[in-house]
Amino acid sequence: MQEALQFTPQVAPSSIANILWLVPAVPMAAAGVIALLKQPRRRLAASLAIGSLGISLLVALAAFGHVLAGWMSGHAVRETVNFTWLQFASSNVDLGWVLDPLSAVMLVMVTFVGLLIFIYSTGYMAHDENFTRFFCFLSLFAGAMLGVVIANSLLLLFMCWELVGLTSYLLIGFWYQKPSAAAAAKKAFLTTRIGDIFFLLGIVWLFAQTGTLLFYNNGAGSMEPSALGGLLATPAAIGLSAATAIALLIFAGAAGKSGQMPLHVWLPDAMEGPTPVSALIHAATMVAAGVYLVARVFPLMQVGAPATGTTTALTVVTWVGASTAVFAALIAVAQNDIKRILAYSTVSQLGYMMAGLAMGGVAVGMFHLITHAFFKALLFMGAGSVIHGCHEEQDIRKMGGLQTDMRITFATYGIGMLALSGFPLLFSGFWSKDGILEAASHWSVAKAPFYMLVFGALLTAFYMTRQMSYVFFGKWRGHGHAHESPRVMTIPLAILAFFAIALGVIGTPAWPWFRSFLTDKPAEIGWVGFNEPGLVALMLTSTLVVFVGLGLGWILYGNRSPKADEADVLEKAMPPIWRVLHERLYVDELYGVTVIAFYAWWAKVADWLDRRVWGGMVSAITGLFELLAKFNRFFDTNWVDGTFDKGCEELSAGGGLVARVQSGRVQTYLRLLALAVVVLAAILIWSSPR
C-alpha cells in the first residue's frame, strides 16, 4: 500500500536545482515592481505579471525535465540546496529548497494553471479600476505559493505559507468596499490562523527535538530516518510519540489552509473575492497547499507504521478527510450561488485528497490534487465566464438555457463537470478518484471511510448535474441578454478542458506513470494493472455510483426550468433536511454561539481588567511619579536654583565662555562621576566575602 520512498543520495545539486529559487523570486520581484507602478499603467502591470510567471513556468519545466530525465535513467532525483540562515549559540537555522518529483510536479501545475488564470484575469478584471493592484497581489501570491512548493525547510515553508495567507486575505477583500468581502477576508485570515498556531507549535517542537527544520539534508534532515527514529522513540503525552504529536500539529495547519472540518467555514465565504482569485487561490493552488504540506511531511506522518497497518496520525487525517468530503458535498447540494456550490465542492474534494494521502500514500493524494487543480480551475473560470456573461449574476436560479448563448463556456464547463463527477474512463477525475476509492477499500482500520467516500461521489455527481441543469439547460430566467465572454477568457478554458481529460492518462492502472514517478517504482505498462483483485469491481461500482448521481440529478432538475422564485424540488420533498443543508449545517451559527460568544465574553473581561485593574495600577504609578516630580520641582526652585542663580550672578561677571557653560553644571557632572566611582567601589568591597 504505502510505498517506501527510495531516493539515491545526492552528490551535488545540478545547475537547475541551483537556480530553482528563481521560480518564486521572479514573480515576487514583479510584484514589487508592479507595486511601484501608477494606477493607469495597466498593460505594463499585466505584462509584467504574466511575463514573470512565464519565466517561472519555463524554469519549472526545465526542472521537471531534469527530474524526468533522472527518472528515465532509473533513479529518482532529490536535490537540495541548503544554506544557514542564522545561527545562535550552537544551533543553526537552515533554509533551503528541494527539487524532487513532488515539488517538480507541483511547480509545473502551479505555474501553468497560474499563467492561464493570469491571462484570463486580464479579461475578467478589464474594467476594474484597481487593475494594477490586482496583478501586484496575484504576482505576490504566485511567488509565495511557489516558495511553499520548493521549500526544503519547514521554516521557509511557513514564511511563504503566511505570505500566501496574507495575499489570500488581500485578494478576498479586494473589493473591500463591499462589507461582505471585507468580513470574508477577515474570517479567512482568522480561521486559517487558528490552524497556523498549531502548525507553528509543531515547527518549534520539531526543531526542539531534531535541531533542524530541513526536510532533507543528506541524512541529517528532519524527514530522514535518523531524525524520525528519534522522534518515534520520544514519548509525548497520552501514549502518543512525539512524531505523532508533531504530525498532528502540522496537520492542524494544513487543515486550516485546506478547509478541512472543522476549519472549513472560511472557504465558501472566500468566494467574495474576484472569480480568478477563487479559481487560482481557493481551488487550484493555495487550498491545495495544505494537502501538499501533508505530502511533504508524509514520512513523519507514516513513521512507525506496521507493514500493513497505519499510524495514529494518518488515521486522524483519514477520518477528517472522509468526513469533510461527505459533509461538504451534502451542503453543496442545497446551495444556490454558483460559486458557493463550487466552493463546497472544493472543500469536499480536498477531503478526498487528504483521505487519499492518508490511506493510499503520497501518489494517490497528489494525483487527485493535480487533476482537481485543472478541472476545478476550469469550473471556476467557467463560472466566472457565466457570471460575466449574465451581468454579475451569481444565483443559479436566475440563469438557465446558457447552452445556446455561451457555447464554448458550456462545452468546457461540461467537461469540467464530468471530470469532477468522475465520469468513467474518459475524464481525469475518474482515475484520480478511483485511486482514492481503491486505497480506501483496502484500508485496514475500517471500511467506513470507503462508504463515506462512495456516498460523496454520488453526491458530487448529483449536485453538479443540478448546477448544470439550472445554469445551462431550460429557459433563460435572468435579466437582459447573456453573452459569450471574450477570447482571452475562453481560450484558457479550452486549454484547461483539454487537460481535464488528458491528465487521466498518466494515472490509469494500465499506465500508473504518476505513481511511479512520485515513488520511484517502475511502472508496469499494460493491462496487468487491471488484474489487481477487486479493481474492476470497484471501477464498476464507482461508475454505477456516478451514473446514479447523474441520473438522479437529471430526473429531478433536467430540463424542468423552474421559475426563479420557485422552491427547489428537494425543498418541496423534504423541507427540514433541505433547510439544514441550505443553512450549511448551522456550523457558522454553532461557532457564533460557542467560540465567538466566548471570545466576546473574554474580550469584555479583558477590557474590564484593562480599564479597572491594569489601568488603575498605571495611574497609581503615574501619580507616584507626578508626586516625585512635584517634589523635585519644589526642591529645584527653592533650593538648587537659589544657589545656581547666585553662582550665575557671581560668574557672569567673569563672562565669556565660562558663563555660557551654564556655570556649575560641568562641576556637578564631575562630582557625580567621582561619587559614582566611590559608590561602585563601595559596592564591590561590601559585596566581597570577608
Place this chain on the structure above:
Amino acid sequence: MNFAHLFLSTLPETVLEVAALLVLVVDLGFLRKTELKTRTSMATLIGVLGCVASLWAQIWVSGSKGVVEYGIDGTHDVLLFNLRWAGAAQAGILVLTAFTLLLLTRTAFTRHAGEYVAVVLMSATGGLLVSSAQDLLIIFIGLELLSLGLYILTAFAKKSGNSAEAALKYYLFGGMSAAFLLFGFSYLYGLSGSTNLDQIADAISKSGVIAASPLLYIALVSIAAGLGFKVAAVPFHLWAPDAYEGAPAPAAAFIASVSKVASFALLITITTAVLSPKWSLILVVLSTASMLVGNLAALAQVSVRRLLAYSAIAHAGYMLLGLAYLRVDGTVSWWDGAKAFGSANALLYYILTYGITTVGAFGVIGVVERTTGSDRMDAFLGLHKRNPLLAAVLLVLFLSLAGIPPLVGFWAKFNLFAAVLGVSAGVVPFALVALAVGMSAVSLYYYLQVLKRAYVMPPTDETPIRVDPVTMLVLLLIGASVVLLGCFPSVLQNWIAGFYPVL
C-alpha cells in the same frame, strides 16, 4: 620583535595617517583658492579613499600578520592582536568612518573641510589602535588619540555656541575619566608587574591574594569609570546628551558610531583579561542603570539628537549586559568562533549594526536640520510628504534601533540576549534579559514618537526637502543594508566569525 613586522601589522593605521596628512597637504597646499564645495568634495574623496586603502591593508593584515609579539628573554608579550573581534571591529571602524565622511558633503558648518577630515582620520586611527591593543600603554595612547580627535570634532562648528559648550563639557569630563583610567591602569601594573593584558590575566588568575585584593577592586572601578565614559554608560553618561546635541551632525555620527565600536572592542579585550565576578558585578550595575536611565530619560526628550543620545545610553546598557556575561571559558572559547557564535561575536554584531544604523540616523537628522534649522521632533512633521525616500530610510533605521524584525536590530538584540542566556541560565541573567526586553519595548515608544510625526501627524509645511545625491545614496545604502542584513542574518555572523584564526 621585528620592527618590519610591527610596521606591517600597523599598516592600516599607517595608511590612515598618511591619508590624513595627504588631505591636509592637498587642502592647504593646492586648493587654497578654490571654493569650499570643491575643497569639501576633494577632502572627502581622499578621506574615503584612505579608508578603503586602509581597509584593504587591514584585510591583508588580519589574513597574515595578525599578531605582534614583543619578547625579551622569551616571555610571551603581545602588543597588538589584529584578529578575532579586533579584526571585525577595525573593518567596521573603517567602513563607518567612510560613511560619516560621505555625510559631510553639503554641510556648511565649517570652512575647514581639510582639517575636519584629517582629524576624523586621525581619530579613527586611534580607534584602530584601541581595538587591537593588548598592552595598557598602547591602549591608553590609542584612547587619547581617539578622544582628543573627538573633542576637536565636537567643537568644530566654531560659530555655534552650543558646539563649543558641548566640546568643553566633553573635554573636561573626558579628562577626568582618563585620569581615572590611568589611575586604574597604574594599580593593575602595580599588582601584576606587567602592562601586558595576557600577563595581568595570568597574575590575577594564579594569585588568590591579588584576586581578592581591595586594590584590584579600586583598579577595576577606576577602569570601569574611564571606559564607562567612552561608551556613555550611566552614571558616566552625563556628557553624552550635550555632546550629541551640540556637535555638528557628521561629528555626532562619528562619536556615536566609530568611537563606540572601538571602545566596545577594547572593553571585550579588557574583559577577557580581568573577567571575574567583581568585574561582572560592575558591568551589571552599569548595564542596568544605563538601560533604565537611557530608556526612561529618552521618553521625555523633544530634541531628536538628545533622544538619540539617551537611546545610545540604553543600547550601551544592552551591550554591557552581553559583556557582563562574556563567554571566555576553555570549552567554547573565543578561538572557536567559527563554530559557536559566542557572546563576543554577538556583541560585535550588535555594535557594528548599531553603529551603521546610528550613522544613518544622524545623516537623516542632519538633512532635516539643514532644511528646517531645528532637530526638534516637530521638525520631522510630514517628512514622508516632503521627501518619501528620506522618511522611508528613517522608518527603517528607527524600527531597527527599536529591534523590530526582520530588520538587523532585531537580530542584534536576539543574538545578544541569546548569548547571555547561553552563557549562564541563572535567575539573575534571566531577570536582566527580561528587563532588557521590557526596556526595548519601552524604547519603541520614543522611536515611534518621531515616526508618528514623520508619517501620521498632519504636516505644517509641505515644501519638498531636497537632498544632495551623495548623501541620499549613502542613506539608501545604509537603509538597504539594514534591511538586507536583517533578512539574511547569517551573512554578518559568518563575516565576524571569519576573523577568527583557523587553528
